[in-house]
Amino acid sequence: MSATASDIALAVSTVIFALRPDDQGGDESPAPGVWLPLVRRIREPHLGRWALPGGSVVVDESLEAAARRTLAETTQLEPTYLEQLYAFGDVDRSPDRRMVSIVYWALVRPDEAEKVSLGENVRWFAADDLPELAFDHNLIVDYALWRLRTKMEYSRIAHAFLGPMFTLAELRSVHEAVLQRPLDPANFRRQMESSGAIVPTDQVVTGGRHRPPRLYRYNSDIELVDVGPLTLRRSS
Amino acid sequence: MSATASDIALAVSTVIFALRPDDQGGDESPAPGVWLPLVRRIREPHLGRWALPGGSVVVDESLEAAARRTLAETTQLEPTYLEQLYAFGDVDRSPDRRMVSIVYWALVRPDEAEKVSLGENVRWFAADDLPELAFDHNLIVDYALWRLRTKMEYSRIAHAFLGPMFTLAELRSVHEAVLQRPLDPANFRRQMESSGAIVPTDQVVTGGRHRPPRLYRYNSDIELVDVGPLTLRRSS
DNA sequence: CCAAAAGTGTTGCCTCTACACCCATGC
């Protein structure tokens, strides 16, 4: 009950999602799946196990800044989307000392994902085929996946996996990869168009073996209204 | 970057909602509104201002347990519903030292709400007519209100404001108070019945000036599937 | 009987889904 500092360690961790082909050396165009990078622990507890990237919060940075910093330090990633997930603080979640983790979840584009410096201690894993992770990180990833899938259905976060311009087929394949089921191209098109979330450009993609698809851009005016009043915090 | 303890104070706070008549001494049956109890700060910073109930986390209790304990200590309330809201950790949210607050939000029944020991330092406030609160607590309440209203539309949390048995009119008045708009009794009945969330009992309420309404009970089998995989944590 | 709230029926609108069909390009 000290008024100046606590005996509880405060950390941030981040679940970063990217879309990658499920079979990297196999077929020419396999359906993409959800992957995430993990880092190997180089100290006890859980030495050698894979864990979410993260670290301690420095006293003069916000929680979100801490998430971005530790993410860059461990994986060199700069996410296009970053949102708080949950604060995990059960008493026994770390074997050696009491630890409270503020967990964020993030999305990165495939080209950004390539910048991850792979090595002995950083690797990509398919989100639905993880080993036993350190601490309660399996539970955390499950929750983050649930949030990703839930939010993909009612919100417009799919563009965070893509570049500034994209075809409707690309956007649809993002949804299909996350939701793990095929979507009707015709209905998907109408839903996206009527939502006002995307804006057609006057450019098309040539070079395919078929009719050239139109390129779209995200409509930044119609911003997602699904974070509630917390978006106001950015302006203050 | 110490590995044992941080210079960051860790606290929990809770936004507790209850339904109360908006005009307490006025008309015979005014439409109820959303109220919350606040405590007056008895030390700096923000001495004298109203603030959310809360306190420090003890090293051997979970975050949720800390929320329940501090809530009981300051207001004697034991909520029927308690869920984590958000972790607030901006650098400048407390003027004297760095503080990270894990905020919960809770619902209590009106009869429970009466147990609050009112006095100089604890008072109920209408949620849409608050004074300037300590720290960033106005923002926090706004966010909690948004979550309450959003969740009321897709989830079944309204019963947390009621006792074990209730009429459809009572359940509807809870929705109307939270959503601040009238609902069609006929359509509301069908939505609730078809959702399977409520079970009719064989009891009715007599004594009114009209046809006696049937009493309903909540169906605990169909539990809310809207918290995701985190509900599994309770069993572990 | 009358007032008032409980409870039921019905209609029309809107959205989503499934699927048929046309369009534009490379080969």
Added chain:
DNA sequence: GCATGGGTGTAGAGGCAACACTTTTGG
């Protein structure tokens, strides 16, 4: 021409809002 994915049209099912209507009580 033909294969392929881009893009449009459309009929049926289901959900929801609005509102008319019947039922059951107290006075």
